[in-house]
Amino acid sequence: MGVFVFLPLVLPLSAWPVARLAEGHLHPRTATRLLTAVAVVMAVCSTLCLALLMVVGTAQLPGNPLPDGWSDPEVRAAVPHDEVAGRVAIPALGAVAVACGRTLWRHRRVTRRAHRALAALPGPTVAVLPDSTPYAYALPGGRGRIVVTTALLSGLAPAERRALFAHERAHLAARHHRHLLAAHLAARANPFLRPLRTAVVYTAERWADEEAARAVGDRRTVARAIGKAALLSRGTPAPTLAALAATGPVPRRVAALLAPAPAARTWPSAFTAVGLAAWGAAAGALMSAMSSANSAVTLFRILHSATPL
Amino acid sequence: MVRDGGRARRRGQGELEGQVLGALREAEGPVTAAWVQERLGGDLAYTTVVTILTRLLAKDVVARERQGRSFLWTPTADVARLAALRMRRLLDGERDRQAVLASFVTALPPGDEQVLRALLDAAEPGSVNSRKTAHTRDGGTED
Numbered sequence: 001m002g003v004f005v006f007l008p009l010v011l012p013l014s015a016w017p018v019a020r021l022a023e024g025h026l027h028p029r030t031a032t033r034l035l036t037a038v039a040v041v042m043a044v045c046s047t048l049c050l051a052l053l054m055v056v057g058t059a060q061l062p063g064n065p066l067p068d069g070w071s072d073p074e075v076r077a078a079v080p081h082d083e084v085a086g087r088v089a090i091p092a093l094g095a096v097a098v099a100c101g102r103t104l105w106r107h108r109r110v111t112r113r114a115h116r117a118l119a120a121l122p123g124p125t126v127a128v129l130p131d132s133t134p135y136a137y138a139l140p141g142g143r144g145r146i147v148v149t150t151a152l153l154s155g156l157a158p159a160e161r162r163a164l165f166a167h168e169r170a171h172l173a174a175r176h177h178r179h180l181l182a183a184h185l186a187a188r189a190n191p192f193l194r195p196l197r198t199a200v201v202y203t204a205e206r207w208a209d210e211e212a213a214r215a216v217g218d219r220r221t222v223a224r225a226i227g228k229a230a231l232l233s234r235g236t237p238a239p240t241l242a243a244l245a246a247t248g249p250v251p252r253r254v255a256a257l258l259a260p261a262p263a264a265r266t267w268p269s270a271f272t273a274v275g276l277a278a279w280g281a282a283a284g285a286l287m288s289a290m291s292s293a294n295s296a297v298t299l300f301r302i303l304h305s306a307t308p309l
Numbered sequence: 310m311v312r313d314g315g316r317a318r319r320r321g322q323g324e325l326e327g328q329v330l331g332a333l334r335e336a337e338g339p340v341t342a343a344w345v346q347e348r349l350g351g352d353l354a355y356t357t358v359v360t361i362l363t364r365l366l367a368k369d370v371v372a373r374e375r376q377g378r379s380f381l382w383t384p385t386a387d388v389a390r391l392a393a394l395r396m397r398r399l400l401d402g403e404r405d406r407q408a409v410l411a412s413f414v415t416a417l418p419p420g421d422e423q424v425l426r427a428l429l430d431a432a433e434p435g436s437v438n439s440r441k442t443a444h445t446r447d448g449g450t451e452d
Binding site: 110113114116117118119120121127128129130131133135147149220223224227228230231249250251254255258 | 391
């Protein structure tokens with residue numbers, strides 16, 4: 001199967017155009033789900049591929065505990081440059097495991113510490129914090145909590161505050177943190193999936209924006225709330241907010257809200273240029289995922305047949 | 310005052326800070342650390358209470374005055390302020406919290422500010438005639 005063994009490692013590159021198209025043309029809800037699913041499938045395939053390569057690599061090490069058949073010439077022939085690939089795969093897989101473990105651990109730690117910080121406050125869902133830094137977060141876990149500072153609230157008109165709360169409630173209700181976490185883990189598993197993570201972060205925000213627009217009944221109010229909030233936080237010296245700079249291009253969200261609501265139909269028609277591109281890109285992503293899986297299965301079979309029973 | 314019906318759970322420092330501050334706020338006036346310790350149910354060591362009070366002093370949410378050989382403590386902020394401080398510290402310390410916290414506010418890269426202001430100006434009521442269109446399309450945003 002030659003170089004196809006390595007395909008799952010580089011195929012995530014093909015998801016980039018899908019991410020671009022989905023971001024721009026699909027309903028945010030569809031885009032978030034699609035991109036998360038593609039990211040997870042590709043990350044799993046890529047990690048599986050690394051694991052199998054690592055097995056081939058490890059089997060060649062003297063004194064390894066693996067079956068002797070795994071270091072047979074037939075197995076090694078399945079992997080081009082098997083010596084190098086096997087040796088590189090070992091630290092690579094280790095790095096993936098460490099990175100994913102750290103992401104999960106951080107996720108748990110931040111959630112736990114944030115809940116603990118708010119434990120003494122009354123009110124089951126909304127926590128208003130007296131703070132001069134404007135920020136708002138949807139904190140998952142349990143029934144979820146909306147954290148918002150007085151600085152942000154005081155900068156918004158009543159209708160815009162409703163939009164803000166509707167936005168955060170949408171995050172909690174649709175459990176966006178699961179999509180975000182999945183996308184983050186996928187990006188840790190294969191760095192080529194980073195654009196998908198960025199896209200998911202953006203589409204999840206857009207999804208919540210659209211939900212808020214529906215709840216408030218006025219797209220412009222939501223647009224103004226987002227815009228004002230971003231301008232409020234602009235001058236804050238806190239490094240926290242600067243670190244979020246990559247999160248999402250606010251002007252794009254505002255512009256999207258000022259435009260008509262996106263079509264709720266799941267897929268654009270295949271007969272428009274956009275539809276054709278979106279369908280083509282989605283099919284490409286599916287094919288990459290399939291061939292990732294195929295390569296992984298093939299390698300697995302070769303190893304399986306080489307295993308003495 | 311062990312939470313959760315006496316389930317023996319180790320309480321985090323932050324949780325204790327909240328409880329100590331809460332106790333101080335329930336007091337009629339300035340009180341001693343021993344009063345706080347008694348108020349919290351006595352399962353905390355006296356030194357722990359003093360440590361926490363000192364930490365709260367450093368955060369500027371309590372004040373103290375000397376009376377004889379001990380200090381009298383008064384709260385200067387409420388529980389919400391303490392929670393805000395702790396949340397800030399948490400956010401400042403975490404670089405990778407996007408995986409956890411979906412945020413409403415995102416910082417603007419310098420160039421984006423102009424674009425955003427222009428967009429918002431265009432969105433002001435009365436300045437754009439596409440308003441009606443946006444409204445009618447709203448109704449069509451179905452699942």
